[in-house]
Amino acid sequence: MRWNRVINVVKCHVGGEINNVVTGGIGDVPGSTVFEKMKYFRDHNDDLRKLLLHEPRGSVTQCVNFIVPATDPEAQMGYVIAESTEYPAMSGSNTMCVATALLETGMIPMTEPVTDVVLEAPAGIIRLHCTCRDGKVTGVEFENQPAFAYEISVPLELDGYPTLTVDVAWGGMTYVIADAEQLGFALTPDEARDLCDLGQRLKTAAAKQIPVQHPLNPEFAGITQTEIAGPLTRVDGVLTARNAVIVSPGRLDRSPCGTGTSARLSVLKAKGLIDVGEEFVHESVIGSRFHSRIDRLTSVGHYDAIIPRVRGQAYITELSQVGLDPADPYPTGYTLSDTWPTGDPT
Numbered sequence: 001m002r003w004n005r006v007i008n009v010v011k012c013h014v015g016g017e018i019n020n021v022v023t024g025g026i027g028d029v030p031g032s033t034v035f036e037k038m039k040y041f042r043d044h045n046d047d048l049r050k051l052l053l054h055e056p057r058g059s060v061t062q063c064v065n066f067i068v069p070a071t072d073p074e075a076q077m078g079y080v081i082a083e084s085t086e087y088p089a090m091s092g093s094n095t096m097c098v099a100t101a102l103l104e105t106g107m108i109p110m111t112e113p114v115t116d117v118v119l120e121a122p123a124g125i126i127r128l129h130c131t132c133r134d135g136k137v138t139g140v141e142f143e144n145q146p147a148f149a150y151e152i153s154v155p156l157e158l159d160g161y162p163t164l165t166v167d168v169a170w171g172g173m174t175y176v177i178a179d180a181e182q183l184g185f186a187l188t189p190d191e192a193r194d195l196c197d198l199g200q201r202l203k204t205a206a207a208k209q210i211p212v213q214h215p216l217n218p219e220f221a222g223i224t225q226t227e228i229a230g231p232l233t234r235v236d237g238v239l240t241a242r243n244a245v246i247v248s249p250g251r252l253d254r255s256p257c258g259t260g261t262s263a264r265l266s267v268l269k270a271k272g273l274i275d276v277g278e279e280f281v282h283e284s285v286i287g288s289r290f291h292s293r294i295d296r297l298t299s300v301g302h303y304d305a306i307i308p309r310v311r312g313q314a315y316i317t318e319l320s321q322v323g324l325d326p327a328d329p330y331p332t333g334y335t336l337s338d339t340w341p342t343g344d345p346t
């Protein structure tokens with residue numbers, strides 16, 4: 001064997017969503033904040049993301065997180081989140097996998113029955129409350145940075161449909177949120193391909209028709225995610241809904257999506273459909289669940305905002321080392337449009 005890169009990867013999933021965690025083999029990168037480090041990865045180190053997420057080592061259904069030293073003295077560790085087409089400011093499912101990997105491998109000491117952890121994401125400080133038993137993380141609840149609705153019930157034109165009514169919200173990524181019933185979806189697994197095709201079209205149309213920019217960071221601009229929201233119901237008195245998040249370039253989030261849940265909580269609050277502190281269960285197309293609530297109210301620029309808390313459970317599936325043979329013809333992998341809608345075989 002002849003490798004010139006050896007990368008230690010803790011493979012994880014939460015709610016079925018594969019979000020792996022690189023715990024060794026990359027060292028630190030320049031940047032005075034984790035947001036700056038994210039930009040360094042994006043602008044100078046993107047080959048690493050491609051090595052891990054593109055075929056033949058990865059796939060379109062995976063995300064990867066690079067553990068980096070925190071820059072904020074309050075945080076124990078930092079992480080840069082890399083997805084198929086972007087480096088988001090925040091990701092709920094990735095955060096749950098990062099916390100689980102750090103605690104279950106001993107990189108952050110675990111105390112039972114509860115370990116409180118502070119991490120630094122590109123979006124800023126993320127406080128986590130992790131329940132732990134017999135060396136296992138049995139639940140990760142994170143407090144997200146503020147989420148808010150940019151637009152409530154605005155029209156969206158999409159070829160082949162009467163004028164749609166959508167919401168646009170920030171939950172660490174920017175979502176156009178459309179109504180599943182209006183689009184004729186029941187949010188069942190057999191609809192996955194159709195959800196992705198329509199979700200990508202919705203995203204493109206919304207990004208063109210509804211420009212948005214985060215008031216505190218000009219780099220958090222534009223709609224990059226679609227959420228197709230199922231009807232709000234009460235199950236044993238608890239607010240519950242299904243949803244499908246279409247992650248670019250056009251695949252379903254297997255989990256109920258933490259940033260999507262945060263965005264939806266802000267929309268529910270803006271519409272007067274949820275109270276502060278009330279539990280909201282969000283369910284994915286495969287039936288996995290996150291439990292969430294609005295912890296408190298705040299503001300972001302001139303927007304009314306909420307502080308969301310979202311809880312799920314992640315599992316380590318594999319401890320692996322990914323290597324790169326210097327003669328490997330695919331050092332940054334490749335993508336093909338059979339699974340990667342914007343396929344690029346180079």
Ligand SMILES: O=C(O)[C@H]1NCC[C@@H]1O
Pocket residue numbers: 017063088090091092093094173247253255256257258259260
């Ligand atoms: O939980 C989330 O926020 C996300 N899951 C994969 C794509 C999003 O980052």
